[in-house]
Each structure stands twice: as structure tokens, then as C-alpha cells.
Amino acid sequence: MGVIVLVVGFVAARRELQAAVGLDKLVAVGRVLYAAPLAAFGVEHLALGRVILGAVPVWMPVRLFWVYFVGVALIAAALSLVLGIRVRLTATLLAIMFFLFVVMIHVPNAVAQGHDRIIWNVALRDLSFGAGALALAGSLWIGARDRGGSAAVWIGRVVVAVVLMVYGVELIRYPQFAPGVPLAKLTPAWVPGPHVWALLTGLVCLGGGVAILIRRYCRDGAAAVGLVMTLLTLFLYLPILLMASGVPAVLEGANYVWDTLLFAGTVLLVAEGAPKREQ
Template identity: 30%
Template structure:
């Protein structure tokens, strides 16, 4: 298996597992990070089921046992979450950036899950979707991922001054990087949709997200270890890095759906 795919699968699985752990921390009432956007804890029963499901999916992906089925089910669950929970929030608050961010983060992760399901090795189970179905889901996933990147780009342009305040103070020209990332998102989205230099663009995108994890999110979590929103943001960035590397591998000549 390609090293790029291994890294992508690992990052994606770690993020899903730790999302699950967040739910159990929430249920236990412990002092620590609780689920922030895009994950809404809801009742304790729902939180336990969701946490267990996310950890199970992560185990399947890492062990490569039932990974295809687990990734496909995760993609379906995320799509339903966006459709029935996030979309109503977006319609009710169209001028608020929060539902746009959380909704399209979930849509991007859905895309990564569907693409991963397509390129995983089949287990030969009757419950598994066929290659034809997974090929269609992978195409849908890529489009969803690209659409999310465009939304993120628009947010970087609209809220450039705010985004600049998030860039570490030791990095010069912080406003420039806000616009630069917006342009990078648009370029990556175009590459993914047109399949022109899509593999290279996805690798660069995954690398950019991983750099954010290291230089931006880890220090913020270290400064506020009990802040669920900061911890969740770190995991989203890690999952996005993994999903980008998974997309990159899916554009290999022998794997393109």
C-alpha cells in the first residue's frame, strides 16, 4: 500500500477515534475537552452510541477489517447529519459563519470517507456496496469535498482580518496568509473537480492541513487543554489532512473511479 494512503488512513482514523473519545468524556462528566462543532453531543445515550461508532470505524480502518463497509457507513451517516441537522441550521442562520463552517467540514469528511471506501480492499461480504455504487459515491465525495473547499475559501476572503488573528504571531504578513489559503482552497477545488493535477493538489492540500495541526492547533490546544472547540478544531484539521491524502491516492491512474 502506498505510504501516502497509509498516512491518510492513519490521520483520518486517529481523528475519528478521538472524536469518539470526546463523546465519552462528555458522558462521564469529566473535566476535559467535550465535543465542539461540528459534533453536537445531544443526549447521553446518543453520545455513547456515536462515540462507540466512531471508535469502531477507526479500528476497522486501521486494522483493514471491514474497512470498506465502515468507511461507506461513516460517509452515509455524515451525509445524513449534514442533510437533516446542519442544513436546517444553515437555512435558519444564513448570515452566520458557524453553520457554514461546521456543515461543510462534515461534508468534506463525508467526501473523504466515501473515497476511502472506494479504494479499500473488499472483504467479500454481501453487505458491502458494489464497486459501481462505491465509484458513484466516490465521485459524489470528491465533489462534496471540493465544494467545501470553495466555502472555506469564501470564508477566508470574507473574514480575512479575523482569520489573520488566528495565524501564529511569529509568522509575518498574517493577512497575506489568510488570502493565500483562500486562493489555495479554490485552486485545489478546481484541480479535484477537473482532475487536472488533482493528485499533486491533494498532496499539497494535505500537507498544508498537517502543517496547521503542528504550528497552529497543537499550541492552541496546549494553551487551552479543556477547550472542546479547540480540541475538535485540531481533530478536524487532522482528519482533513488525512482525507486530502486519501483523495490524492484515489487519483492514481489505476484507482480513478
């Protein structure tokens, strides 16, 4: 499903791709890179509902219903983004959904296990997913020209920038872990100079975060980080998935592929809402 949405999205965005130059070509497909993982995770919710059920707060009624509801919503959102149907509404609802995930699931987990940096990184990851959607929604409300749109774009930009800078520090402090979103996976032994790639990715995240905070360089900084995350998806996590054997390893590999691509799409949504710098 994720691959189908990628193909449909690239076909739908072909005119924007042809008109864009340089890194703006990547920005032109930012929504596609954001949408495809949503579709993949949506199907995962439908196929593995009883496994994902464990993440739903125990106090919620009909917990399994919400797993399936979110799965259908993610697939619908993915199709909306790539087909250009009700994009503003979709982006707004996605931002609300991810922020609810952070408040209802990740923050309680982080508070209960405050010593575990991975749990905090997961919370920041979903927070950034919501912030990217918020930036997109704000840019579409009124082209980010009045107070409401400008505020949403600004909040989304600041949140993504702060998350990038935190991730940059994490990657530099713990270079043995795979670069990208700093989670628990170690860099495979077949990757040459793993610490170097982690350091470089960390520096890109730090620099990109600072650039995003500066209005003049926001688009360039976000596009650069989006490019790095896309390359990591293609040349690190996709090979990990293709070399995986056994259902658990394949599922883990697929999750890392779509997770990293979704983070790339998130940063590119911030780039889309930023003004182009005169060349």
C-alpha cells in the same frame, strides 16, 4: 486516544510509506490522519456526553444513548481504518453517519440562522468528512472501476472540491480568522503576517478544488491541500493547544487540532481514490 491511533497507524502503514515517493507518502497515511481524530472525538463523546447532548435533535428518543453510541462507533471506525479491518464497510457507514449529521443537525441550524456563515461552514465541513469516506468506500467496492464505485468516488470528489473552493473564498474574504477550516477562531497575535497565511491557504484551497475536479490532476491537487492542512495542524493549531491554559481553552485547542487534521485526512482519502499520474 488520538495519539495512540496515530502511532498504531504509522506502524501499520510503514511498508506503504517506504514504497511511496514524494507527496504519495502523505497519501499513504491519509487513512491514519483521518482515523486519529475520529478516535479523539469518540473519547470526547464518552467523556463529555452530557455537554454534547445539546447537539442531538430534541425529537430523538434516548438522546444520551446516541451520544455514547456515536462515541463508541467513532473509536471502532478509527481502529478499523488503521488496522485494515472491514475498511469498506467502515467507510460506507462513516459516510452515512456524517451525511445524517448534516441533514439532521447542521441543515436545520443553518436554516434557522442563515445569516451565520460559521454554521454553514460547519455544515460543509461535516459534509466533506462524509464525502471523503464515500470516496474511500467507492474506491474499495470494485477499485472504482464499475459504475457503483466510480459514482461514489466521483460524488465524494466533487463534494470535497466544492467545499474547498467555498473555503478558499471564505479565507480570502476573512483573512483575520485562522486559516484551515474557516471557523470563528482569530489568528493568534504571535503569528507573523496572519493575513498572508490566510490568503495563501485560500489560494491553495481554490487551486486544489479546481485540480480535484480534473481527473488528471486530482491526486496532486488533493495531496497538496492535504499537505497544507497537515502543516497548519502541526505549526499553528498544535502550538495553540500547547499554549492554552484552563480546561475550556485546552478543549477548544484540541478540537481545532483534530478538526484540521481530520480535514487533511479527508482530502487525502480523495487523493487515495484518484489515479496516479504518469511521471
